[in-house]
Amino acid sequence: MRLPVFSRTVRDRRRFLFWWCVGMALFVVSQVSFYPSLKQSDALRQYMEQAPEWMKMFTGGEVDIVSPVGYMNSQFFYLMLPLLLFIIAIGLCSDALAGEEARGTMDLLLSAPISRRRLLLERWAASAFLTGVISAAFLATALLMAAAVRMEIGYVKMAEATFNAFLIALLVGTFSLWVGAATGNRGLSIALGSILALASYLLDSLGLMVSSLAPWRKMSVYYYYSSNNVLARGLKPGHALVLLGGIAVLLLLSLDSFQGREIGVRGSTSLPLLHRLRTGSSASGVTRNR
Amino acid sequence: MEKVIVTEGLTKYYGKARGVVGLDLEVRKGEVFGFLGPNGAGKTTTLRLLLDLIRPSSGKAFVLGMDTTRHSVKIRARTGYLPGELSLYDRMTGEEFLRFFARLRDGVDWGYMEALCRRLEADPSLRISSLSRGNKQKLGLIQAFMHRPELLILDEPTSGLDPLMQQEFHRLVEEAREEGRTVFISSHNLPEVEKMCDRVAFIRAGRLVEVVEVASLKERSLHRVEVVFAAPPPPGIFQSTPGVLRADQDGQTARILVQGSMDSLLKTLALYPVHRLVSHEPSLEEVFMTYYGVNGPPDIPETLPDRGGDRS
Numbered sequence: 001m002r003l004p005v006f007s008r009t010v011r012d013r014r015r016f017l018f019w020w021c022v023g024m025a026l027f028v029v030s031q032v033s034f035y036p037s038l039k040q041s042d043a044l045r046q047y048m049e050q051a052p053e054w055m056k057m058f059t060g061g062e063v064d065i066v067s068p069v070g071y072m073n074s075q076f077f078y079l080m081l082p083l084l085l086f087i088i089a090i091g092l093c094s095d096a097l098a099g100e101e102a103r104g105t106m107d108l109l110l111s112a113p114i115s116r117r118r119l120l121l122e123r124w125a126a127s128a129f130l131t132g133v134i135s136a137a138f139l140a141t142a143l144l145m146a147a148a149v150r151m152e153i154g155y156v157k158m159a160e161a162t163f164n165a166f167l168i169a170l171l172v173g174t175f176s177l178w179v180g181a182a183t184g185n186r187g188l189s190i191a192l193g194s195i196l197a198l199a200s201y202l203l204d205s206l207g208l209m210v211s212s213l214a215p216w217r218k219m220s221v222y223y224y225y226s227s228n229n230v231l232a233r234g235l236k237p238g239h240a241l242v243l244l245g246g247i248a249v250l251l252l253l254s255l256d257s258f259q260g261r262e263i264g265v266r267g268s269t270s271l272p273l274l275h276r277l278r279t280g281s282s283a284s285g286v287t288r289n290r
Numbered sequence: 291m292e293k294v295i296v297t298e299g300l301t302k303y304y305g306k307a308r309g310v311v312g313l314d315l316e317v318r319k320g321e322v323f324g325f326l327g328p329n330g331a332g333k334t335t336t337l338r339l340l341l342d343l344i345r346p347s348s349g350k351a352f353v354l355g356m357d358t359t360r361h362s363v364k365i366r367a368r369t370g371y372l373p374g375e376l377s378l379y380d381r382m383t384g385e386e387f388l389r390f391f392a393r394l395r396d397g398v399d400w401g402y403m404e405a406l407c408r409r410l411e412a413d414p415s416l417r418i419s420s421l422s423r424g425n426k427q428k429l430g431l432i433q434a435f436m437h438r439p440e441l442l443i444l445d446e447p448t449s450g451l452d453p454l455m456q457q458e459f460h461r462l463v464e465e466a467r468e469e470g471r472t473v474f475i476s477s478h479n480l481p482e483v484e485k486m487c488d489r490v491a492f493i494r495a496g497r498l499v500e501v502v503e504v505a506s507l508k509e510r511s512l513h514r515v516e517v518v519f520a521a522p523p524p525p526g527i528f529q530s531t532p533g534v535l536r537a538d539q540d541g542q543t544a545r546i547l548v549q550g551s552m553d554s555l556l557k558t559l560a561l562y563p564v565h566r567l568v569s570h571e572p573s574l575e576e577v578f579m580t581y582y583g584v585n586g587p588p589d590i591p592e593t594l595p596d597r598g599g600d601r602s
Contacts, residue, residue: 008390
């Protein structure tokens with residue numbers, strides 16, 4: 001099967017990919033190489049045991065940051081890895097359609113005999129692939145470094161936890177893709193994607209601290225990423241399915257919106273599904289102009 | 291006769307802003323069809339509707355016998371398009387760009403592509419960000435012509451091209467016509483359209499004004515002539531000259547508006563010693579004024595909003 005848009009997108013992003021992989025590896029190396037000295041420090045352990053409650057927000061409620069699992073969680077999986085992958089996925093997915101439209105190249109691209117559905121799927125797949133490769137670079141470096149400092153950690157659990165971070169990042173990225181497909185507005189796509197990431201992270205973390213917010217945690221997509229401690233317990237199928245299902249729904253919404261998108265018309269929003277629900281008609285390709 | 295483009299009451303509003311209104315057009319197979327109008331008249335809107343980049347508010351459009359909103363991919367496989375506001379991938383080289391678009395299409399003859407590059411003097415090894423506007427335009431044209439499509443939809447194709455390249459472009463259009471392919475060109479330049487096209491549609495403020503054969507257009511084409519005589523000629527010498535619509539004499543200088551053939555004017559001038567003779571092509575606005583009256587047809591405002599482009 002020929003995938004001209006997929007392969008072109010990956011080629012155009014080869015420098016982006018290279019530098020992110022290098023950066024990710026350096027980040028892992030710098031963090032993990034502190035582990036041996038940290039392990040022997042009682043002072044830190046004591047400090048963390050006495051630390052105020054809000055500090056746990058940044059470590060996922062972990063007090064133990066000295067065990068291999070606790071250290072990896074606090075340094076990477078609880079916040080930093082998903083944060084970096086959010087930046088990557090939002091950047092790629094907002095660029096995939098809205099960026100193309102903003103640069104004015106969408107007219108030419110869509111004058112070629114490629115359906116909008118196929119263009120969207122190839123661009124999304126390229127974004128997922130690139131995010132996946134950078135996640136894999138993280139995993140490979142982390143495993144190598146763990147072995148180098150004799151940190152005992154399960155390879156499979158590490159892979160599951162990394163895949164979990166990849167899933168939540170792809171979900172947020174696919175949301176950005178949808179905003180871009182509906183509005184053609186790259187800034188809005190980045191902004192709403194970031195807000196989704198930040199809001200769900202805050203809701204989940206605060207829900208951990210504040211008991212009145214606790215019931216709302218399940219509303220946050222971050223809950224399905226973080227609540228299970230994947231590095232200790234492995235991927236929970238139910239939670240992974242929520243993330244995968246979210247990705248699938250957002251991808252369908254993106255396809256629906258992009259099908260009705262008026263290319264290059266600023267201020268127009270394409271939400272055909274919403275329109276169909278409201279009017280009860282089956283008209284497709286309806287775009288609302290502001 | 292086979293129709294390549296048919297629009298039926300094609301209408302596009304952007305919210306409340308007018309794009310095109312009730313457009314009925316027919317473009318025949320094998321003709322070079324000019325789509326002429328001032329900036330903001332709705333030319334680009336019409337072309338983008340044909341390519342399904344935007345959707346009609348009402349009315350329909352058919353290209354190569356297929357509904358534009360239903361069979362766009364099939365239509366686009368047989369069409370070459372040059373956008374009016376051409377944007378290319380700055381980080382690619384010309385060759386990378388052309389190869390990418392060749393991969394999106396089937397059956398692009400690389401030899402023909404190279405021939406096009408030579409003819410238009412385009413250097414595909416250069417990075418697109420380093421190219422001038424004219425050189426980018428060449429890549430856009432090559433991209434539109436490279437698969438020898440049955441239909442070419444070209445939005446302001448010569449903008450940015452130097453006169454020599456415009457000539458080469460005219461030859462490409464001529465070749466397409468000889469091969470029985472159809473060319474649909476939008477322009478705001480009447481002389482250029484007269485040179486290339488068989489028929490011309492005039493569009494103004496979103497509405498079709500008239501469709502005419504270029505041959506008949508030439509008979510009523512306008513020229514603005516300025517004559518400087520060696521000595522002031524007697525007044526009123528142009529009064530009985532056929533084709534002269536207006537003549538203002540001011541001492542040695544005369545400013546004359548001529549319609550159709552210049553022959554009679556030249557024969558009149560031949561009787562007097564002429565120092566200098568300058569002929570201008572009239573602006574499209576002057577043409578509209580002369581053809582359709584000072585105020586134009588009733589629904590057309592006298593001054594057109596110039597938004598610097600057809601998109602709103």
